[in-house]
Amino acid sequence: MEMQPYSRYLDRPSRTLDERVALILQGVRRSTGRDPHEGPNQANVRHMEEFFSFLLGSFPADRFTAEVQSIPRPDVRTTDRNFIVTVRGRSDDTVVWVAHYDTWAAFSSDAPGADDNTTGEEILKHYLILDLCAEVPPTLTQVYLFSGSEECGTRGLISQAVLTIGLTSAATAVSSSNWIGLLLSLLFVPLTFYRFGITGTRHYVKGLTAAQKAKIRAAIAVDAVGEGRLYILENEMGATFLRALVPYRGSEPLNDLLKEGAHLNGIRYNVHLAGGTTDSVAFLEEPDIPAAALVSMSPGKSSPFVAGGKLHTRHDTPDRVRPESIRDVLAVLDHARQILSGGERPARPRRISEHHYARLYRNGPELFLALKDAAEPNRRNLNSIFRVQGRVSGREARIEADGVAWWGLETSLAREMHRFRRGSERVPVAAVTLEDEGVTIRFAASRSAGRTAALAWHFMRGRIGRTMGRFPMAAMFLCALAVSDLPVRFLQWIMIRHIGFGAFLYRFFLPAAIGLVALQLAILFRLFSRTLPAAMDNAYRHENRADNLLSLHRSRVSDEDK
Numbered sequence: 431m432e433m434q435p436y437s438r439y440l441d442r443p444s445r446t447l448d449e450r451v452a453l454i455l456q457g458v459r460r461s462t463g464r465d466p467h468e469g470p471n472q473a474n475v476r477h478m479e480e481f482f483s484f485l486l487g488s489f490p491a492d493r494f495t496a497e498v499q500s501i502p503r504p505d506v507r508t509t510d511r512n513f514i515v516t517v518r519g520r521s522d523d524t525v526v527w528v529a530h531y532d533t534w535a536a537f538s539s540d541a542p543g544a545d546d547n548t549t550g551e552e553i554l555k556h557y558l559i560l561d562l563c564a565e566v567p568p569t570l571t572q573v574y575l576f577s578g579s580e581e582c583g584t585r586g587l588i589s590q591a592v593l594t595i596g597l598t599s600a601a602t603a604v605s606s607s608n609w610i611g612l613l614l615s616l617l618f619v620p621l622t623f624y625r626f627g628i629t630g631t632r633h634y635v636k637g638l639t640a641a642q643k644a645k646i647r648a649a650i651a652v653d654a655v656g657e658g659r660l661y662i663l664e665n666e667m668g669a670t671f672l673r674a675l676v677p678y679r680g681s682e683p684l685n686d687l688l689k690e691g692a693h694l695n696g697i698r699y700n701v702h703l704a705g706g707t708t709d710s711v712a713f714l715e716e717p718d719i720p721a722a723a724l725v726s727m728s729p730g731k732s733s734p735f736v737a738g739g740k741l742h743t744r745h746d747t748p749d750r751v752r753p754e755s756i757r758d759v760l761a762v763l764d765h766a767r768q769i770l771s772g773g774e775r776p777a778r779p780r781r782i783s784e785h786h787y788a789r790l791y792r793n794g795p796e797l798f799l800a801l802k803d804a805a806e807p808n809r810r811n812l813n814s815i816f817r818v819q820g821r822v823s824g825r826e827a828r829i830e831a832d833g834v835a836w837w838g839l840e841t842s843l844a845r846e847m848h849r850f851r852r853g854s855e856r857v858p859v860a861a862v863t864l865e866d867e868g869v870t871i872r873f874a875a876s877r878s879a880g881r882t883a884a885l886a887w888h889f890m891r892g893r894i895g896r897t898m899g900r901f902p903m904a905a906m907f908l909c910a911l912a913v914s915d916l917p918v919r920f921l922q923w924i925m926i927r928h929i930g931f932g933a934f935l936y937r938f939f940l941p942a943a944i945g946l947v948a949l950q951l952a953i954l955f956r957l958f959s960r961t962l963p964a965a966m967d968n969a970y971r972h973e974n975r976a977d978n979l980l981s982l983h984r985s986r987v988s989d990e991d992k
Contacts, residue, residue: 433480433481433484434456434460435453435456435457435460436457436481436484436555436559437484437488438453439453439559439560439563440488440563443559443560443563443564447757447760447761448753448757450556450760451753451756451757451760452753453556454549454552454553454556454756454760455748455751455753455756457548457552457555457556458544458548458549458552458656458748458751459748460477461474461477461548461551461552462542462543462544462548462747462748463477469539470533470534470535470539470540470541470542470543471508471509471532471533471534471541474509474531474532474533474543475509475511477531478513478531478576481513481555482496482498482513482515485515485558485562488562489562493517493518493562493567494515494516494517494518494562495515495516495518496513496514496515497513497514497515497516498511498512498513498514499511499512499513499514499633499634499637501578501579501629501630501633502633505579505629505630505632505633506578506579506629507532507534507579507580507581507582507627507629508532508533508534508578508579508580508581508627509531509532509578509579509630510578510579511578511630512575512576512577512578512630512631512633512634513531513575513576513578514573514574514575514576514634515558515573515574515576516571516572516573516574517558517561517562517567517568517571517572517573517574518567518571519567519568519569519570519571519572520566520567520568520569520570521569521570521571522571522645523570523571523645523647524570524571524572524573524642524645524646524647525570525571525572525573525646525647525648525649525650525767525770526573526575526646526648526649526650526713527554527557527558527572527573527574527575527649527650527652528554528574528575528576528577528631528649528650528651528652528709528710529547529550529551529553529554529575529576529577529651529652529653529709530547530550530551530576530577530578530579530580530581530627530628530630530631530653530708530709531547531548531551531576531577531578532547532577532578532579532580532581532630533546533547533548533581533746534581534582534742535742535743535744535746536742536743538743538744540744541742541744541746542744542746542747542748543746544656544746544747544748544750544751545654545655545656545657545731545740545741545746545750545751546653546654546656546741546742546746547580547652547653547654548748549652549654549655549656549751549755549756550651550652550653550654550655551576553652553655553756553759553760553763554574554576554652555574556760557572557574557763557767558572558574568771569771569772570647570770570771571645575631575634575709577628577630577631577634577709578630579627579628579629579630580627580628580629580630580631580653580708580709581627581742582627600612600615603615604911604915627707628707628708628709628711628712630709631709631711631712631713632712632715634712635712635713635715635716635719643716643718643719644718646713646719646720647720647770648684648720648721648722648766648770649710649713649719649720649721649722650684650688650710650721650722650723650724650763650766651708651709651710651721651722651723651724652723652724652759652763653708653709653723653724653725654725654726654727654732654741655724655725655726655755655756655759656726656750656751656752656755656756657726657728657731657740657750657751657752657755658726658727658728658731658755659698659699659700659726659727659728660692660697660698660699660700660724660725660726660755660758660759660762661699661700661701661702661703661723661724661725661726661727662685662688662689662692662699662700662701662722662723662724662762663701663702663703663708663710663722663723663724663725664685664701664702664899681714681720681721681722683720684720684721684722685701685722686838686839687765687766687769687770688722688724688762688765688766689810689839690765690769690775690839691761691762691763691764691765691766692758692761692762693779693810693812693839694765694776694779695758695761695762695765697758697761697762699810700727700963700967701899701966701967701970702899702902702963702966702967703725703727703963708723708725709723710722710723724759724762724763726755726758726759775837777834778814778833778834778837779812779814779837780803780812780814780837782801782814782816782831782864782866782867782869782871783869783871784803785801785802785803785804785814785871785984786802786803786804786978786983786984787801787802787804787843787873787977787978787981787982787983787984788800788801788802788862788864788873788981788982788984789843789844789847789856789981789982790818790822790827790829790856790857790859790862790982791847791851791854791855791856791857792854792855792856792857793851793853793854793855796817797817797818797819797820797822797829797857798815798816798817798818798835798847798850798851798854799815799816799818799829799831799862799864800813800814800815800843800846800847801813801814801815801816802814802843802977802978802981804978810839810970810974811839811841811974812837812838812839813837813838813839813840813843813846814834814836814837815834815835815836815837815846815847815850816831816832816833816834816835816864816866817831817832817833817834817835818830818831818832818864819832822857822859825858825859825860825861826859826860826861826862826863827857827859827861827862827863828862828863828865829862829863829864829865830864830865830866831864831865831866831867835850836849836850838850841892841970841973841974841977842973842977843977843981844856844977859982860874860875860982861873861874861875861982862874862982870986871984871986872984872985872986873982873983873984873985874982874983874985875982875983876979876983881979884975884979885976885979885980888972888973888975888976888979889972889973889976891965891968891969891972892969892970892971892972892973892975892976893969893973894965894969895965895966895967895968895969895972896966896969896973898962898965898966898969899966899967899969902962902966905962906957906958906962909954909957909958909962910954913950913953913954913957914950917946917949917950921935921946
């Protein structure tokens, strides 16, 4: 049995990042291969069975356990089993890495699934083999879950379509005060529990004991990361109906850890997708398991109805997996694995001259200068808090830096300072001159015209976007309600005041009704796929701009650091 490229790890497990990417791409090509007589998921199961055989024949049995877990028949959407490998660590505390290995194509029996999700599958195999090739066991126990039935399958797709009809009917019933119609529409709600996949991972989580769940320090899903911008998901709308309306809590530190890896490597990322679900949801549904997900997405990639779309189609082939996307994911996960294993964060991720905004704080006898850069991609800034010493004279401060005491990713410098040292008070100065290692930087208050109006605008946009991001399903339902209700009310108003126009609409009622529904659907598609996710993501940018307007701006850097 030929298991290239996995056997290459045995000769030289330590490789450069580009070499690791090349091995993963080879794995993607191998794991999308299919015999003529096989269906796509028959081939997916066979590839996983062959990989298990490779592990059992290549590594000592006392280093790991391999298990095949059957998925109950009512929960099967595509494949009927999970493949689980546990690498025992020096601690019983556990990190779960999950990627689904099943594939599915809409309106086709051909589902290569190179991006969705052979990329995630091969990245997990990559880290699993690195753990087994290491001379010593990992610090934490590592569980690699290759999950089945993550995709919803054809039956799930049909239930999604029927549920959409039900929700549309509910919105129409509310707008027309048809309460009987609303009650009938609610009969479609049980379909919410069927339309989603991730049943393999849910079955795995349900099978864990309370003690096993308590030892999970993080669960990270990797799904469809072969092309597009990286998403570090803050909200997922694939959970039960109730949890889809209520924001998830408790996973913020894990998300911050992944974001740190993106910041430190200059990787652009977003945090809100228009919809869909992935395996991390099964862990998020548990109250005490921190879970996160990495997904890559570009316009049209996820839709089989859009030109260039490839997920869930026969076009999801290995030649459309981009090495730069794999490289970004590895860089983020490398950082997360290092910190989760007890590694140290970089002490000073930014040079002092890379910061553009500042605030001076006092905590007892100590002075701290909170600094924010403005060079981050996507305006997602990184903050550094310096211990400083010097003197404050009136509205002017001249200080020297003693070193970085803290750094983080909060939008607000005040919140960052609160995380670092509670009870700190801002020192009301109009200018700060900072010296550090021969570099002199001056920060001063801005008095630009329109500052107050800009501050109010960005604060409002940020607050609205942040609220929608916490309650995405509720925001989408309210938008659907408005789009279905307002045009009807407008037409009623104009028909009452313009009888001739009302007679014209009555004469051409059917084409007018069809046109109105088509327009409403087009508006909703645009809102759900682009406008609302962008508003949620841009909340960070607007909050940052509002915070920057309240901070001192960098006005000068000494010649030595130019």
